[in-house]
Amino acid sequence: MKRIISSAPGRTCLFGDHQDYLGLPVIACAINRKISLTAEQNGRETFVLNMVDIDEVRVIAIDAAFTTLEPRDYFASSLRVLRRYGCIPTVGYDITITGDIPINSGTSSSSALLMAWIRFLIAAFGVDDEVTPEFISKIGYESEVLEHREPGGMMDHFSIGVGNIVYINTKDPFSYKVIGAELKGLITGVSGVPKETIGLLGDLKGNALMAIDVVKQNFPDFDLYTAEIEDIDRYRNCLPDRLIPFFEAAIKNYHYTKEALKEFEKPVLDLKKIGSLMNDHHAVLRDLLKITVPRIDDMVNAALKAGAYGAKIVGSGGGGSIVVIADPKVENLVIEAILKAGAEEAYAVNVDAGVRILENIEI
Numbered sequence: 001m002k003r004i005i006s007s008a009p010g011r012t013c014l015f016g017d018h019q020d021y022l023g024l025p026v027i028a029c030a031i032n033r034k035i036s037l038t039a040e041q042n043g044r045e046t047f048v049l050n051m052v053d054i055d056e057v058r059v060i061a062i063d064a065a066f067t068t069l070e071p072r073d074y075f076a077s078s079l080r081v082l083r084r085y086g087c088i089p090t091v092g093y094d095i096t097i098t099g100d101i102p103i104n105s106g107t108s109s110s111s112a113l114l115m116a117w118i119r120f121l122i123a124a125f126g127v128d129d130e131v132t133p134e135f136i137s138k139i140g141y142e143s144e145v146l147e148h149r150e151p152g153g154m155m156d157h158f159s160i161g162v163g164n165i166v167y168i169n170t171k172d173p174f175s176y177k178v179i180g181a182e183l184k185g186l187i188t189g190v191s192g193v194p195k196e197t198i199g200l201l202g203d204l205k206g207n208a209l210m211a212i213d214v215v216k217q218n219f220p221d222f223d224l225y226t227a228e229i230e231d232i233d234r235y236r237n238c239l240p241d242r243l244i245p246f247f248e249a250a251i252k253n254y255h256y257t258k259e260a261l262k263e264f265e266k267p268v269l270d271l272k273k274i275g276s277l278m279n280d281h282h283a284v285l286r287d288l289l290k291i292t293v294p295r296i297d298d299m300v301n302a303a304l305k306a307g308a309y310g311a312k313i314v315g316s317g318g319g320g321s322i323v324v325i326a327d328p329k330v331e332n333l334v335i336e337a338i339l340k341a342g343a344e345e346a347y348a349v350n351v352d353a354g355v356r357i358l359e360n361i362e363i
Contacts, residue, residue, distance in 0.1 A: 020153025106320025163354020275309025291317025
């Protein structure tokens, strides 16, 4: 009988929110809040999933085909995807799932659970392909986004699958590179306001793509990937008023992400500069895409008043969490200020190495 323990971290987006579904780059990092999955062979032909934190148990037959999928059923979609890569379950497991990633907070608890599940299945039953961080990340993206036809991008799966601080070029041909393994003064603040993911993402993506398409119709030479902030005024007059913010947001967020990459590639990180770019990015998300809520705004403002270099909302928006960069000397003051501003939780985090198997033994 075997016991397998897999672990997957949450993630935070440093730069590039609402960019990856446009084929624009993202800078994100895995953080040391995790979902852990402990699986022991049970000699039966079922997976018994005990999700302790939400007091829920699910039983899945190991030969379940899942010809149709329920919305957001990532256990099922990943089993379906992995079968295509030669991962065929042959024995059941009793599985206990626990974690300390706040649910529905914008730090990817659902993707972390998916990635821990995928990593376990690969360890237990193998695949035909070489098991690399990129392969695991790809399976996560296929299982969550492609199988369910959801509007999200690749950020969650590659930041969790690859780990560290990663620059993800989501344009075809896709590429990524690790640009760091440590970021001091990193803080997460959880608002306690549930984020809205699928509907909000779909609306923002649709409007952004529509704006870009209108610009291309009027300026056939327009290229989103070479556009600069200075180009906004040239193109905005061809857009209806309601689409201008989405176009402007795409160009500006892309600019701040490119500038941030330059900073992360330097031998010594300038936290003040990175924080300043983070503030610029947040202003776009707040004022143009309008994805913040009052409590998020209060938390960001409180962090900055307490001495943080930068702060921004994370993820799809409508609630969720913020990420903060601060001098490590004032971390505790910033955390206290975020909590006083109404946060449900606030804590320092470290950059994490990504999804991994912690134990794979005979018992």
